[in-house]
Amino acid sequence: xxxxxxxxxxxxxxxxxxxxxxxxxxxxxxxxxxxxxxxxxxxxxxxxxxxxxxxxxxxxxxxxxxxxxxxxxxxxxxxxxxxxxxxxxxxxxxxxxxxxxxxxxxxxxxxxxxxxxxxxxxxxxxxxxxxxxxxxxxxxxxxxxxxxxxxxxxxxxxxxxxxxxxxxxxxxxxxxxxxxxxxxxxxxxxxxxxxxxxxxxxxxxxxxxxxxxxxxxxxxxxxxxxxxxxxxxxxxxxxxxxxxxxxxxxxxxxxxxxxxxxxxxxxxxxxxxxxxxxxxxxxxxxxxxxxxx
Numbered sequence: 001x002x003x004x005x006x007x008x009x010x011x012x013x014x015x016x017x018x019x020x021x022x023x024x025x026x027x028x029x030x031x032x033x034x035x036x037x038x039x040x041x042x043x044x045x046x047x048x049x050x051x052x053x054x055x056x057x058x059x060x061x062x063x064x065x066x067x068x069x070x071x072x073x074x075x076x077x078x079x080x081x082x083x084x085x086x087x088x089x090x091x092x093x094x095x096x097x098x099x100x101x102x103x104x105x106x107x108x109x110x111x112x113x114x115x116x117x118x119x120x121x122x123x124x125x126x127x128x129x130x131x132x133x134x135x136x137x138x139x140x141x142x143x144x145x146x147x148x149x150x151x152x153x154x155x156x157x158x159x160x161x162x163x164x165x166x167x168x169x170x171x172x173x174x175x176x177x178x179x180x181x182x183x184x185x186x187x188x189x190x191x192x193x194x195x196x197x198x199x200x201x202x203x204x205x206x207x208x209x210x211x212x213x214x215x216x217x218x219x220x221x222x223x224x225x226x227x228x229x230x231x232x233x234x235x236x237x238x239x240x241x242x243x244x245x246x247x248x249x250x251x252x253x254x255x256x257x258x259x260x261x262x263x264x265x266x267x268x269x270x271x272x273x274x275x276x277x278x279x280x281x282x283x284x285x286x287x288x289x290x291x292x293x
Contacts, residue, residue: 048249048258049242052105058096064126065092065111067103068141078146080252082109083126083165085117085158088180090234095155098237098244105245106253108145117158118182120165127170149252153244155233156180156203163211166190173251175244176211177233178203185211191219191285193247193262195240197228198277205278212280219285221262223269224278239275256291264290 054069069079082102086092092099092111099109110130112122127150134145151173152162159179166174166188174188177195180203185192192215196208205224212222225232225239233240249255250262261268263285270279 047242048105048245048261051101052103054104054106056100056103058100061113061129063113063122064129065099065113067092067096067099067109067111069103069106069108072108072144073140073142075144077106078144079106079108080146080149080151080248081127081130082107082151082153082248082252083123083162083171084109084111085120085123085152085154085161085165086112086115087154087156087158087234089115090155090158091115094234095237097235098233098241101237101241102245102248105249107248108141112158112161117154117161118164118180120152120161120168123152123154123161123165124168127168146252151175151248151252153177153248154179156230157182159203163188163192166192173247175247176208177240177244178230179208179211181207183211185215186217188215188218191251191288193221193223193243195243196222196224196278197230197232198224198226199228200230202230209280212282216282216284219288220282221269221285222278222280223276226273226275226277243269243275254292259292260290263288266290 057068057070059066091113099111102109110126112126114122130145131147133139133141136142149172150170152165152171153175154162155177157180159176160183162174162176163179163183163185165171171190173191175193178197178200194208194212196205209222212220232238246258246261249258269276
C-alpha cells in the first residue's frame with residue numbers, strides 16, 4: 001500500500017537515529033536486558049502530561065519490549081496493561097518517551113517489537129507473555145499485573161493494529177493514534193478514543209473520522225490535535241501525552257478526574273480549544289456519565 005511505503009523510510013531512519021543516540025542500554029536485543037530510568041517527580045493533581053510517581057524500567061525481549069514501574073515486585077497493587085503497536089518500519093524505541101510516561105503513571109506497557117504490526121499478532125502474544133510472567137513466582141511481575149484491565153494503542157499502522165486487537169475479549173479499551181486504514185472497527189466492542197493530527201498528510205484526519213463514524217455501536221470519541229502532523233507523537237509525544245494517559249487512567253484505573261476529561265457536560269477536552277482543533281463524541285459516548293458510582 002502507498003501509505004506504508006511513504007511511511008517506512010522516515011520511521012526507519014528515525015529509529016536508527018534514536019537507537020544510536022540512546023545507547024546500548026535501551027536498544028532492541030534478542031535477549032532480555034533491563035535499563036532503569038530516572039525517578040520522575042510526582043505530578044500535580046490532574047496534570048496527566050506530567051511524569052507519574054513511579055521510577056521506570058525497560059526490559060527488551062525478542063518479541064516485546066516492556067516499560068514498567070521499576071519496583072513492581074514490591075508494589076502494593078496490581079498494574080494495568082497497555083499493549084502497543086508501532087508505525088510502519090518503527091520499533092518501540094521510536095516511541096520510548098510515551099512508553100516511559102505511561103509506565104511512570106503505573107502501567108505495564110508491552111510494546112511489540114515488530115515494524116509491521118497491523119495484524120496484532122505480537123500484541124496478543126504480549127498479553128500471553130505477561131499472563132505467564134504474572135503466574136511465575138520467580139518473576140518480578142508475579143501477581144503484580146492487572147490482567148483484568150488491558151488497553152490497546154498504537155501509531156499509524158500500529159493504530160490500525162490497536163483496532164484489530166480491540167476485538168480480543170481481553171481488551172477493555174482502544175486508543176488508536178492516527179490509525180492506518182487496514183482495520184475493521186465494527187469488530188471492536190469496547191470504548192474507543194481515535195486521535196488524528198490536524199496537519200497529518202499521511203493519515204488524513206478524514207480517514208480517522210471514517211473510523212469514528214463507523215463506530216456507532218460503541219462509545220467513541222474523535223480528537224484532532226491542533227497543529228499536529230504524523231510524527232508529532234514520535235520522540236517527545238508533546239500534546240499526545242496528557243490525553244492518552246487520562247484515557248487509560250479513566251478506563252483501566254477508574255480515575256474519576258481523568259474520566260471527566262472525556263465524559264459528561266463539562267468534558268475537559270471539549271473545552272480545550274488550544275489543544276484540539278476538533279472534538280466529537282457519538283451518542284453512546286454522550287450518554288456515559290462523568291463519574292461512576
